[in-house]
Amino acid sequence: MNFKGKNLSRLLFNCFGLLVLIAGVIAPRSVLAANTPNPSSVTLVGSLQTEVGCAGDWDPACAASHLTYDSADDVWQGSWSIPAGGYEFKAALNDSWTEDYGLHALRGGPNIPLNLAAISTVKFYYDHKSNWITDNVNSLIAVAPGSFQSELGCPGDWQPDCLRSWLQDVDGDGIYTFSTTAIPAGSYEGKVALNETWDVSYGQGGGANNIPFTVPSVGGTVTFSFNAATNVPSISVVGFGPSQDNNVEWDGLRHDSRDSLYRTPSGAVTAGTSVLIRFRTFHNDVSGVALRVYDLNANGQRILPMSLVATDSCYQAGLEASTCDYWQA
Secondary structure, rough: OOOOOOOHHEEOOOOOOOOOOOOOEEEEOOOOOOOOOOOOEEEEEEEOOHHHHHHOOOOOOOHHHHEEEEEOEEEEEEEEEEOEEEEEEEEEEEOOOEEEOOOOHHHHHOOOOEEEOOOEEEEEEEEEOOOOOEEEOOOOOOOHHHHOOHHHHHOOOOOOOOOHHHHEOOOOEEEEEEOOOOOOOOOEEOOOOOOOOOOOEEOOOOOOOOOOEEEEEOOOOOEEEEEOOEEEEEEEEEOOOOOOOOOOOOHHOOOOOOOOOOEEEOOOOOOOEEEEEEEEEEEOOOOOOOEEEEEEOOEEEEEEEEEEEEEEEOOOOOOOOEEEEEEEO
């Protein structure tokens, strides 16, 4: 690029201000929602507690209605034989009312109704990761068994009773989902099985065939869904890392006028000297970059398109695992 004017020092380079005009919007940094510490106990509380051996109902300290934590499933569970009738329940943590969850996993939320036409063995579930408390009468217990389950911590693959791949319908709309970023890059297959057995299962399009899917990179988000109205499961994958999604990742952006990687030659130069300017972005994060050059003498600007000239290391501490694109004009 050839600068024509009395002095390079009369030109302003805005690096945001380089004004690198990037095709996208800089994304805000994400903030993860915090959960409460893992409980020491989870009590099934409600109008059914006397039916399962408690001295009274709505007692969060009654050990007879404690759910049991299953470390293989990472879920609290318990089964009881309950007489016919109409009941209400919720989950109370740590033997008190300080923290309890009801309908739709709401803390302090409404009681959950349970209506039984005949004496029934009912299994209850509480997942502290989502705070969902449910049972196998009100909800389908939908699990995604497949060739990936051992990667999630299950004892093996194709296990319909491993709740580490449990699909949940927290909002009660009939769509059960489970999302994870723990599956390594690779090709897998899965389907959905109901009630922790192979008695009823659904594959591609609601049929018997397994659903294939590929995780392109470590950290990709895999989402398993099951529509209870149509009995059709689906598996979707969103790759991890930068993409041309109209969100530009701040940490990938860099220009340093004192570094020869980004500007050659450095310092002041005489009029007519060619100066090479480079700018860095995360690989595949943007579709184009432009350089804004402002001339004080002419009181005007030029917008120069930059060319993608290299994809390489990001050459920055903390970004060793990332790949960056280098743009040049």
